[in-house]
Amino acid sequence: MKAYVFHGPGQSGWEETADPVLGEPTDAIVRVDAVTVCGTDLHILKGDVPEVRPGTVLGHEAVGEIVEAGRDVHSVRPGDRVLISCISACGRCRYCREAMYGQCRGGGWVLGHLIDGTQAEYVRVPYADFSVHQLPATVTDQDAVLLADIFPTGYEVGVLNGHVRPGDTIVVVGAGPVGLAAIATARLLSPERIVAVDVTAARLEAARKVGADAVAAAQENPEQLVADLTGGLGADVAIEAVGVPDTFEMCTRMVRPGGHVANVGVHGKPATLHLEDLWSKNITITTGLVDTHSTPTLLRMAAAGRLPTAQLVTHTFPLDRMEEAYDVFARAADTGALKVVLGGPRRDVGAV
Numbered sequence: 001m002k003a004y005v006f007h008g009p010g011q012s013g014w015e016e017t018a019d020p021v022l023g024e025p026t027d028a029i030v031r032v033d034a035v036t037v038c039g040t041d042l043h044i045l046k047g048d049v050p051e052v053r054p055g056t057v058l059g060h061e062a063v064g065e066i067v068e069a070g071r072d073v074h075s076v077r078p079g080d081r082v083l084i085s086c087i088s089a090c091g092r093c094r095y096c097r098e099a100m101y102g103q104c105r106g107g108g109w110v111l112g113h114l115i116d117g118t119q120a121e122y123v124r125v126p127y128a129d130f131s132v133h134q135l136p137a138t139v140t141d142q143d144a145v146l147l148a149d150i151f152p153t154g155y156e157v158g159v160l161n162g163h164v165r166p167g168d169t170i171v172v173v174g175a176g177p178v179g180l181a182a183i184a185t186a187r188l189l190s191p192e193r194i195v196a197v198d199v200t201a202a203r204l205e206a207a208r209k210v211g212a213d214a215v216a217a218a219q220e221n222p223e224q225l226v227a228d229l230t231g232g233l234g235a236d237v238a239i240e241a242v243g244v245p246d247t248f249e250m251c252t253r254m255v256r257p258g259g260h261v262a263n264v265g266v267h268g269k270p271a272t273l274h275l276e277d278l279w280s281k282n283i284t285i286t287t288g289l290v291d292t293h294s295t296p297t298l299l300r301m302a303a304a305g306r307l308p309t310a311q312l313v314t315h316t317f318p319l320d321r322m323e324e325a326y327d328v329f330a331r332a333a334d335t336g337a338l339k340v341v342l343g344g345p346r347r348d349v350g351a352v
């Protein structure tokens with residue numbers, strides 16, 4: 001089969017590789033019908049994720065059809081159309097029993113990381129019973145694939161960890177796909193207003209389309225805007241969806257006493273926690289790797305037309321144009337890419 005294989009920093013390509021085979025009786029083999037590229041894949045290509053071994057097929061988000069299932073797989077069977085979650089879960093360990101699947105002792109984020117992933121014609125999914133979700137017929141591949149990672153991440157690690165409540169003022173710093181998913185799902189909880197902060201005008205425009213009420217360029221004093229909008233109090237919830245020290249520290253300055261800072265970004269460098277200012281403010285700061293416990297709920301909401309998934313897909317490609325898709329995604333500032341989706345109906349590349 002063909003797959004997108006990582007050979008070390010700066011070296012990767014769409015190439016011929018061995019077909020996956022069942023390894024454990026709990027595995028399933030899935031034919032990939034739609035797949036996307038994540039910002040994390042770009043980090044891997046740069047060498048920022050050293051545990052990814054050369055020879056690994058990348059990708060952790062896909063939709064496809066089960067073509068083979070091990071004898072201990074009971075919840076799906078060949079022919080079923082499924083969403084492959086970015087998190088694989090054994091369903092038995094202590095973390096899985098507490099729905100903290102991201103921390104699963106044998107699974108967690110393994111696809112396209114520790115084992116071969118989804119940017120391929122076929123993929124082996126471990127612990128298939130808990131790692132794939134049957135898809136409602138009314139949800140398209142293109143919409144569903146966004147529920148493999150970015151929607152559960154924005155919702156669980158941003159909105160739910162941030163304890164968003166009706167009437168809140170919410171600030172989302174970083175309007176990439178994950179921040180946009182946080183905005184779209186925060187909207188469902190009837191906040192008073194959502195303020196989006198980013199450095200690029202195109203991302204702020206996208207934020208407005210998915211439900212931000214106000215937008216601010218990071219370089220134009222968003223802290224003052226939030227203070228003005230809240231009578232000087234600050235935001236009830238600040239969601240960090242960038243992953244750099246500056247934006248985390250900005251979130252801790254923008255939140256009101258008693259509020260929540262929900263960190264979503266993946267950080268590579270230490271950030272300063274200004275306890276000299278924060279100690280008396282009764283602030284809750286949360287961190288988290290997505291668990292995908294909300295995926296069944298999000299799938300029902302997508303089926304009911306409640307999620308603006310289509311607005312996040314800016315480009316589509318056939319599967320075999322993976323290298324071009326990576327290029328368009330990596331040059332988002334020039335191309336305007338949010339999410340690129342490959343596969344599905346064999347459509348020509350183009351903005352949708």
Ligand code: NAD
Pocket residue numbers: 038039040149153157173174175176177178179197198199200203218241242243246247263264265266267288289290
């Ligand atoms: P992205 O890189 O596409 O988006 C980041 C956005 O932040 C961009 O729009 C960029 O313009 C903006 N930005 C950059 N510097 C900024 C600044 N100083 N102020 C304001 N905005 C700034 O990434 P994404 O795919 O949307 O993911 C967002 C973060 O979430 C990443 O760090 C990613 O690794 C992380 N993530 C976390 C989890 C989890 O489980 N916690 C899962 C998936 C992704």
Ligand code: ZN
Pocket residue numbers: 038039040060086149
């Ligand atoms: Zn991801």
